[in-house]
Amino acid sequence: xxxxxxxxxxxxxxxxxxxxxxxxxxxxxxxxxxxxxxxxxxxxxxxxxxxxxxxxxxxxxxxxxxxxxxxxxxxxxxxxxxxxxxxxxxxxxxxxxxxxxxxxxxxxxxxxxxxxxxxxxxxxxxxxxxxxxxxxxxxxxxxxxxxxxxxxxxxxxxxxxxxx
Amino acid sequence: xxxxxxxxxxxxxxxxxxxxxxxxxxxxxxxxxxxxxxxxxxxxxxxxxxxxxxxxxxxxxxxxxxxxxxxxxxxxxxxxxxxxxxxxxxxxxxxxxxxxxxxxxxxxxxxxxxxxxxxxxxxxxxxxxxxxxxxxxxxxxxxxxxxxxxxxxxxxxxxxxxxxxxxxxxxxxxxxxxxxxxxxxxxxxxxxxxxxxxxxxxxxxxxxxxxxxxxxxxxxxxxxxxxxxxxxxxxxxxxxxxxxxxxxxxxxxxxxxxxxxxxxxxxxxxxxxxxxxxxxxxxxxxxxxxxxxxxxxxxxxxxxxxxxxxxxxxxxxxxxxxxxxxxxxxxxxxxxxxxxxxxxxxxxxxxxxxxxxxxxxxxxxxxxxxxxxxxxxxxxxxxxxxxxxxxxxxxxxxxxxxxxxxxxxxxxxxxxxxxxxxxxxxxxxxxxxxxxxxxxxxxxxxxxxxxxxxxxxxxxxxxxxxxxxxxxxxxxxxxxxxxxxxxxxxxxxxxxxxxxxxxxxxxxxxxxxxxxxxxxxxxxxxxxxxxxxxxxxxxxxxxxxxxxxxxxxxxxxxxxxxxxxxxxxxxxxxxxxxxxxxxxxxxxxxxxxxxxxxxxxxxxxxxxxxxxxxxxxxxxxxxxxxxxxxxxxxxxxxxxxxxxxxxxxxxxxxxxxxxxxxxxxxxxxxxxxxxxxxxxxxxxxxxxxxxxxxxxxxxxxxxxxxxxxxxxxxxxxxxxxxxxxxxxxxxxxxxxxxxxxxxxxxxxxxxxxxxxxxxx
Numbered sequence: 001x002x003x004x005x006x007x008x009x010x011x012x013x014x015x016x017x018x019x020x021x022x023x024x025x026x027x028x029x030x031x032x033x034x035x036x037x038x039x040x041x042x043x044x045x046x047x048x049x050x051x052x053x054x055x056x057x058x059x060x061x062x063x064x065x066x067x068x069x070x071x072x073x074x075x076x077x078x079x080x081x082x083x084x085x086x087x088x089x090x091x092x093x094x095x096x097x098x099x100x101x102x103x104x105x106x107x108x109x110x111x112x113x114x115x116x117x118x119x120x121x122x123x124x125x126x127x128x129x130x131x132x133x134x135x136x137x138x139x140x141x142x143x144x145x146x147x148x149x150x151x152x153x154x155x156x157x158x159x160x161x162x163x164x
Numbered sequence: 165x166x167x168x169x170x171x172x173x174x175x176x177x178x179x180x181x182x183x184x185x186x187x188x189x190x191x192x193x194x195x196x197x198x199x200x201x202x203x204x205x206x207x208x209x210x211x212x213x214x215x216x217x218x219x220x221x222x223x224x225x226x227x228x229x230x231x232x233x234x235x236x237x238x239x240x241x242x243x244x245x246x247x248x249x250x251x252x253x254x255x256x257x258x259x260x261x262x263x264x265x266x267x268x269x270x271x272x273x274x275x276x277x278x279x280x281x282x283x284x285x286x287x288x289x290x291x292x293x294x295x296x297x298x299x300x301x302x303x304x305x306x307x308x309x310x311x312x313x314x315x316x317x318x319x320x321x322x323x324x325x326x327x328x329x330x331x332x333x334x335x336x337x338x339x340x341x342x343x344x345x346x347x348x349x350x351x352x353x354x355x356x357x358x359x360x361x362x363x364x365x366x367x368x369x370x371x372x373x374x375x376x377x378x379x380x381x382x383x384x385x386x387x388x389x390x391x392x393x394x395x396x397x398x399x400x401x402x403x404x405x406x407x408x409x410x411x412x413x414x415x416x417x418x419x420x421x422x423x424x425x426x427x428x429x430x431x432x433x434x435x436x437x438x439x440x441x442x443x444x445x446x447x448x449x450x451x452x453x454x455x456x457x458x459x460x461x462x463x464x465x466x467x468x469x470x471x472x473x474x475x476x477x478x479x480x481x482x483x484x485x486x487x488x489x490x491x492x493x494x495x496x497x498x499x500x501x502x503x504x505x506x507x508x509x510x511x512x513x514x515x516x517x518x519x520x521x522x523x524x525x526x527x528x529x530x531x532x533x534x535x536x537x538x539x540x541x542x543x544x545x546x547x548x549x550x551x552x553x554x555x556x557x558x559x560x561x562x563x564x565x566x567x568x569x570x571x572x573x574x575x576x577x578x579x580x581x582x583x584x585x586x587x588x589x590x591x592x593x594x595x596x597x598x599x600x601x602x603x604x605x606x607x608x609x610x611x612x613x614x615x616x617x618x619x620x621x622x623x624x625x626x627x628x629x630x631x632x633x634x635x636x637x638x639x640x641x642x643x644x645x646x647x648x649x650x651x652x653x654x655x656x657x658x659x660x661x662x663x664x665x666x667x668x669x670x671x672x673x674x675x676x677x678x679x680x681x682x683x684x685x686x687x688x689x690x691x692x693x694x695x696x697x698x699x700x701x702x703x704x705x706x707x708x709x710x711x712x713x714x715x716x717x718x719x720x721x722x723x724x725x726x727x728x729x730x731x732x733x734x735x736x737x738x739x740x741x742x743x744x745x746x747x748x749x750x751x752x753x754x755x756x757x758x759x760x761x762x763x764x765x766x767x768x769x770x771x772x773x774x775x776x777x778x779x780x781x782x783x784x785x786x787x788x789x790x791x792x793x794x795x796x797x798x799x800x801x802x803x804x805x806x807x808x809x810x811x812x813x814x815x816x817x818x819x820x821x822x823x824x825x826x827x828x829x830x831x832x833x834x835x836x837x838x839x840x841x842x843x844x845x846x847x848x849x850x851x852x853x854x855x856x857x858x859x860x861x862x863x864x865x866x867x868x869x870x871x872x873x874x875x876x877x878x879x880x881x882x883x884x885x886x887x888x889x890x891x892x893x894x895x896x897x898x899x900x901x902x903x904x905x906x907x908x909x910x911x912x913x914x915x916x917x918x919x920x921x922x923x924x
Contacts, residue, residue, distance in 0.1 A: 042186075043186070044185070045186070046190070046192075047192065048349075048839075049838065049839040051838060051840060053838070053839035056347055083186070084185065084186035087185070097185060101184050102176065103805070104809040105184075106183040107652070107809055107813065108346070108399075108651030109180075109188050109397065109651070110348040110397025110398060111397075136848060138847045139846045139847050141847075142839065142846060143847075144347055144813070145398055145809070145813045146809055146816075147813040147816030147850065147853050148816065148847040148850060149809075149812040150805065150808070150812065
């Protein structure tokens with residue numbers, strides 16, 4: 001756990017999240033997760049374990065899938081961040097969000113934001129993944145409710161619907 | 165069965181959109197103005213007397229709100245069944261991580277350090293950690309004999325069966341603790357107002373359990389305690405009783421400070437301090453005829469309850485009632501016992517005692533098959549319960565269930581006969597080598613089981629659940645229940661039922677937030693009861709709305725949604741509101757004897773046959789499930805996608821219980837309370853979990869639905885361990901089986917030296 005109260009000097013950082021750049025006054029070693037949730041009010045990013053194991057806090061940082069509980073906010077300055085709030089276009093769900101909803105990919109929903117971002121990352125790399133690709137690609141994101149089967153269905157369905 | 169327009173269809177999950185967009189608000193996503201953060205100072209030892217509490221000089225303690233047992237306005241207990249568990253330890257501690265003192269501060273980082281600056285001096289006392297130690301009574305830590313509860317089920321004359329038995333088979337089976345591991349940790353926010361009393365928002369399953377506990381703890385009348393469920397990120401039983409504890413803590417801090425207080429555990433605190441599945445030990449002694457028919461038997465089922473009684477008596481009850489499996493026992497004696505140890509109390513976890521006793525039953529059935537010389541499928545087939553026969557509690561099976569047919573289908577779906585024969589050949593003559601070079605052996609395992617839906621025996625009668633349905637002026641309908649959504653699909657299924665009963669589109673029906681100021685007590689969301697018991701009440705209450713409107717002449721028997729809207733509007737303009745309530749009433753002629761534990765234990769049972777295909781790599785000794793068939797009869801499937809999701813999720817947890825999830829204890833404290841060292845299955849660890857339904861019995865529940873939530877937890881562990889034994893020929897009587905456990909057992913079997921270096 002990064003302890004921010006030790007470093008009593010805050011700094012100003014510009015963060016680009018979901019296409020919008022905002023300046024935040026934060027401790028440089030604060031967890032990106034806390035800054036997203038508390039400074040920017042983006043509470044869709046969840047904390048599950050605080051040690052990079054469960055993937056609930058996963059966001060995209062310049063195209064890479066990262067666990068925001070392990071990344072000091074300083075490291076995110078200048079990067080392009082995408083959180084779950086950045087996927088839908090207004091009321092229009094992204095293909096993955098719609099497929100998660102339809103296929104039963106979300107049950108309690110706490111892993112869902114991280115799981116959908118991990119799926120985004122996977123489909124960016126492999127637009128037509130095999131089942132094994134999906135198993136491998138999502139293995140850093142834990143889900144306790146679904147047994148993963150309907151998450152696999154959702155990713156397959158989203159891939160099927162995308163043009164590519 | 166009349167045709168249905170919404171029941172049986174996979175409509176979108178009610179709160180699903182908020183969940184996939186990140187808009188859903190869980191407890192840690194909420195905050196209140198002026199809110200403080202709360203934290204808990206916990207016992208570092210398993211048992212002892214608190215001698216002194218001192219506060220380190222590095223902090224200005226006047227900045228903190230400090231609460232001890234002396235600050236409790238009411239009774240220092242978590243009111244549940246008995247009242248033996250203190251909210252804060254007073255004078256002595258009985259388990260590691262027992263809460264002693266509470267702190268609150270505006271800065272959560274400061275708070276974390278302050279916790280470590282509170283020093284507690286103890287006079288340690290000897291502690292006990294296992295069922296065996298507890299039974300020996302070398303230390304009496306609870307009551308006069310360390311026993312929380314005993315039960316006896318007796319049917320027929322067991323003592324007469326041994327003499328004429330062709331075979332007598334004995335075995336002892338054990339299961340370990342298991343962490344629920346919901347991905348959202350426990351958390352609440354409490355606020356206090358002198359006029360309004362206490363309000364708690366939290367991640368929880370049972371708002372009225374928390375309500376009852378806070379009334380006793382805070383010494384407040386019912387109307388001054390309000391409990392609201394926030395979106396809840398998984399529970400599985402782990403948020404059945406524990407939220408009363410954390411809500412109590414936050415409430416005490418809020419009452420003392422006059423400010424709202426949030427307590428959200430981190431993963432380590434959640435895993436080490438909160439409840440888990442009860443460890444168990446089951447002893448079977450069974451008499452069989454020459455043909456392999458059960459003549460009778462004795463089953464002794466014992467669970468480790470931890471330091472306080474909490475839910476152990478009820479877990480024990482469900483455990484013993486399921487201990488005989490889906491088989492006919494003409495004579496049986498089942499003894500249940502829950503004992504105390506100096507560990508944090510064990511609690512509710514999906515299955516609630518049944519996964520433990522059914523693991524034993526289904527392992528024992530394979531043992532019996534070996535002794536009698538029948539196949540695992542045949543020994544089960546010869547003993548399956550049939551309609552008209554009675555269970556161990558002498559409940560007559562009235563539904564037209566055909567377990568033989570269910571078994572046939574499961575064997576076919578899993579390709580069991582062909583695979584079993586092929587694996588046996590390959591294991592003997594030429595197992596395929598795995599990635600590290602050692603051979604891989606494969607096996608097939610079956611588990612047959614049942615799970616009772618709803619509260620046991622007279623439980624539903626005592627609960628007397630109430631459900632409300634409200635028609636609104638805009639023609640929409642709101643369901644008023646304290647039944648909670650935590651992933652299973654409560655919101656969706658109850659809305660389907662109301663929409664079906666009112667002949668309205670699904671979109672017209674919504675569910676009110678589970679807020680004790682707004683909704684009646686429809687009972688706890690546990691025991692696979694929501695779809696069946698609460699669903700039936702929702703249907704009745706919805707029909708009540710319909711009858712009110714037709715009775716008043718404002719609606720005809722068949723109507724359009726627009727006509728329904730107009731009728732609602734008219735009724736509300738005249739009468740002010742349109743509400744209908746339904747209360748549970750026990751069906752006539754149902755017999756249950758709480759003293760003798762005899763009679764109708766459950767309104768109905770769900771039935772299942774699971775088949776596991778397992779590969780064991782003899783280089784690493786890891787076992788991997790390669791295929792899994794889950795076939796069940798759960799009555800009418802209300803929502804195929806939700807139902808499949810429930811089963812697949814439960815099977816995954818069952819695979820974890822069997823092969824991955826081991827709680828490592830040291831002096832009563834969990835040593836691996838992190839996700840890095842307590843391992844649950846990832847997407848890469850699981851096989852395709854193939855889920856199938858058979859609809860046979862349609863006696864109970866709204867539109868014929870039975871309970872489904874807990875069933876899938878019961879079967880995977882025995883099916884998998886049976887398959888491992890089939891692969892290796894080594895006897896395994898315990899779960900979890902991690903590679904080191906398999907290695908040890910195989911070594912003990914004198915086989916390891918032949919395979920470990922692959923040379924001999």
